[in-house]
Amino acid sequence: MGARSYFGQRLVAVPGLLLILSLPSLVWGASLDLKVFPSQVEIGAFFRGQRVTVTDLIPQGAEAVMEVVGQASDEHLMRKGRRGGLWLNVGEIDIHGAPSLYMAMSTDPKLLEAAAAAEPWGYPALKTQVTMSGQVQDPERDEFFEQFLKMKESEGLYTIFQEPIKKSPVAGGLVPVKGEFQLPTNVRPGSYEVCLSVIQEGRITAKNCGELQVAMVGFPAMIATLAYQHGAIYGILAVVIAIVTGFAIGFIFKGGGGH
Amino acid sequence: MSWSLYLPVAGNSINILLLFGLGGAVGFLSGVFGVGGGFLMTPLLIMAGIPSTVAAASDSNQIVAASTSGAYAHYRLGNVDFKMGLFLLIGGVIGGTLGVQLIKVLRAMGNADFVIKITYVVMLGVIGGYMFVESLQALRKKPAPEGRRPEPAKVSVSRYNRFIQSLPYQMRFDKSGVTLSALLPLILGIFVGILAAIMGVGGGFIMVPVMVYMLRMPMHVVVGTSLFQILFTCINVTIMQAITNFTVDLVLAIILLLGSTLGAQFGVRLSRRLKADQLKILLASIVLIVMVQMLASLIIPPHLMLAHKGGH
Numbered sequence: 001m002g003a004r005s006y007f008g009q010r011l012v013a014v015p016g017l018l019l020i021l022s023l024p025s026l027v028w029g030a031s032l033d034l035k036v037f038p039s040q041v042e043i044g045a046f047f048r049g050q051r052v053t054v055t056d057l058i059p060q061g062a063e064a065v066m067e068v069v070g071q072a073s074d075e076h077l078m079r080k081g082r083r084g085g086l087w088l089n090v091g092e093i094d095i096h097g098a099p100s101l102y103m104a105m106s107t108d109p110k111l112l113e114a115a116a117a118a119e120p121w122g123y124p125a126l127k128t129q130v131t132m133s134g135q136v137q138d139p140e141r142d143e144f145f146e147q148f149l150k151m152k153e154s155e156g157l158y159t160i161f162q163e164p165i166k167k168s169p170v171a172g173g174l175v176p177v178k179g180e181f182q183l184p185t186n187v188r189p190g191s192y193e194v195c196l197s198v199i200q201e202g203r204i205t206a207k208n209c210g211e212l213q214v215a216m217v218g219f220p221a222m223i224a225t226l227a228y229q230h231g232a233i234y235g236i237l238a239v240v241i242a243i244v245t246g247f248a249i250g251f252i253f254k255g256g257g258g259h
Numbered sequence: 260m261s262w263s264l265y266l267p268v269a270g271n272s273i274n275i276l277l278l279f280g281l282g283g284a285v286g287f288l289s290g291v292f293g294v295g296g297g298f299l300m301t302p303l304l305i306m307a308g309i310p311s312t313v314a315a316a317s318d319s320n321q322i323v324a325a326s327t328s329g330a331y332a333h334y335r336l337g338n339v340d341f342k343m344g345l346f347l348l349i350g351g352v353i354g355g356t357l358g359v360q361l362i363k364v365l366r367a368m369g370n371a372d373f374v375i376k377i378t379y380v381v382m383l384g385v386i387g388g389y390m391f392v393e394s395l396q397a398l399r400k401k402p403a404p405e406g407r408r409p410e411p412a413k414v415s416v417s418r419y420n421r422f423i424q425s426l427p428y429q430m431r432f433d434k435s436g437v438t439l440s441a442l443l444p445l446i447l448g449i450f451v452g453i454l455a456a457i458m459g460v461g462g463g464f465i466m467v468p469v470m471v472y473m474l475r476m477p478m479h480v481v482v483g484t485s486l487f488q489i490l491f492t493c494i495n496v497t498i499m500q501a502i503t504n505f506t507v508d509l510v511l512a513i514i515l516l517l518g519s520t521l522g523a524q525f526g527v528r529l530s531r532r533l534k535a536d537q538l539k540i541l542l543a544s545i546v547l548i549v550m551v552q553m554l555a556s557l558i559i560p561p562h563l564m565l566a567h568k569g570g571h
Binding site: 043044045048049075078081084087088090092093143144147150219227232234238245249250251253 | 261263264265266267268270271272308320321323324325326327328331332372373376377494497498499500501502503505507508509510512513516517520521523524556557558559560561563564565566567568
């Protein structure tokens with residue numbers, strides 16, 4: 001059994017290796033040319049989102065699709081339905097494998113608009129990764145995936161940008177490209193993957209990836225640590241602050257209040 | 260200068276002036292009517308982009324400050340009946356515990372949302388409608404002096420009085436100027452506590468009419484006593500939410516409470532200038548507006564067919 005499994009793996013691995021060797025132009029992974037600026041975003045007390053710039057070099061005549069993808073997590077949602085003539089939450093739907101953030105931009109926006117499920121970018125590609133469980137029937141999945149996208153777009157967490165990645169004049173046989181996007185104020189702290197796919201003759205010939213780190217710092221970080229790690233102390237502190245403020249304001253207004 | 264401030268638990272940035280204004284407006288109503296304002300503030304915060312669970316929990320925290328400020332101001336005016344407030348509070352805690360269990364059962368049966376929404380609409384409609392009509396009639400007939408108790412129909416008064424007098428454990432509540440059974444505020448407190456737990460609010464807007472119409476307390480004592488009772492209810496809710504759900508955003512609560520405590524002071528001043536029936540008709544109007552808005556959201560097809568769990 002063990003030997004069969006071993007040879008089975010070998011049989012799969014060899015053609016896979018040959019396929020990779022037969023595609024010398026396909027470069028997959030971190031690129032020295034792909035630059036994300038800033039690569040670390042700090043969420044401080046006065047965070048108003050962050051403008052992020054991504055630059056790279058692509059071959060002449062090629063197109064590019066840039067994606068910013070957050071870590072996948074489970075989302076617990078309620079579906080609405082009509083009961084007794086009223087619109088109510090009628091059941092739970094859990095969404096699995098959906099990224100916390102998804103943003104896409106291209107040198108040619110048509111690439112994103114017309115993205116098919118076979119393409120590894122855009123919403124159709126996301127649909128193949130996302131699964132649903134709970135009170136949802138198979139025929140309803142497409143409808144609720146659309147609703148999920150609509151919800152995420154309204155929260156500013158999923159965006160297909162209409163403005164294209166800018167191309168600069170050719171330099172040294174390569175075209176410098178620059179994509180700019182705004183990280184929303186409700187972006188979660190964590191690690192985000194920024195990838196730029198190079199497309200030639202309708203297929204991806206290279207995919208360069210970089211990392212974008214988002215972290216809470218200073219006062220928000222202190223409050224979040226207290227809230228999530230010392231809930232009881234945090235709750236009592238919140239009540240004490242509220243009572244002291246209530247009394248203080250009451251005392252300040254005492255002179256004008258009368259009896 | 261940037262007026263945006265990051266809220267670490269809500270996970271979003273929001274304009275400080277907007278939050279301060281919201282806090283001030285709701286605190287003002289709290290001071291005028293003796294209601295916590297949760298039934299107004301939480302939906303407004305959700306509209307401003309705060310997750311519903313964080314909005315409800317942080318609102319409880321700011322109500323602690325607003326009701327401290329308001330209750331203190333009313334205490335100085337001699338408007339808090341601590342004895343009555345204590346019975347209502349004990350009943351409210353018992354009722355709240357029962358209500359939470361009831362919601363658990365309803366959730367298991369899949370009927371929780373229906374019951375919550377219908378309870379909201381019916382309670383707001385009945386309380387708002389009754390208060391509005393009764394106050395309007397009183398204002399049309401004769402201007403009632405400030406703090407005077409309402410005078411419902413004579414037949415029902417005598418029946419209700421006989422019922423109250425027949426109950427055991429009769430007790431004098433000096434500050435409210437009434438003698439009634441200690442069981443009455445306890446039972447009514449349980450009733451309001453159950454409703455408050457089902458609706459996820461402090462229950463001030465139910466407690467105020469209960470005190471006025473069923474406990475026959477004068478309006479000015481009702482407001483102060485209601486704020487005293489709400490204070491303790493919201494202290495409990497804030498600590499429980501911080502420990503179990505991690506949904507209290509201290510930064511959000513502090514900005515709201517700065518606005519609401521200031522607003523509450525101005526509200527208390529206005530409440531002293533208005534007559535009891537004027538106060539009631541204003542509160543009734545606000546309650547009815549919220550009821551209509553909620554009813555509309557139930558009838559009009561929603562923009563999105565999905566919502567985050569814990570929201571409305």
